[in-house]
Amino acid sequence: LLSLAIPTMTDSDLDKAEVFANEMLTGEVAHWGELNWRFHETLYAPAKYSQTMAMLHRIHKNIDRYLRMQITLTSGWQKAQEEHRNIVNLCRARDVRRAVAALDAHIMDASTDLIRVISERRQAAQ
Secondary structure (H helix, E strand, O other): OHHHHHHHOOHHHHHHHHHHHHHHHHOOHHHHHHHHHHHHHHHHHHHOOHHHHHHHHHHHHHHHHHHHHHHHHHOHHHHHHHHHHHHHHHHHOOOHHHHHHHHHHHHHHHHHHHHHHHHHHHHHHO
């Protein structure tokens, strides 16, 4: 979806994404998931795939608690902030290939971090 959105993104879209990313730095963890969705939604929306966006929004709502857990348990907000900034910069440069790769790594790293922390906690509890 990001690869389809980048060619039609405006500076205003990217500025808006940066605002959401910056709000995550000062926001409470309880609101982090919503801000994270707004960040990603802003990047994907220029693709104009409303049904895909609706599916992604439902998925995001279902995983929100896990995102908050990952952020809380791993201090992942700092890493996410750097990754968000990098993705926006790559979108500004219209570097579709690298922006999509950065987004993929961003999503997979959050997943891997959460699985690792949960596994470590399980092992420690046993």
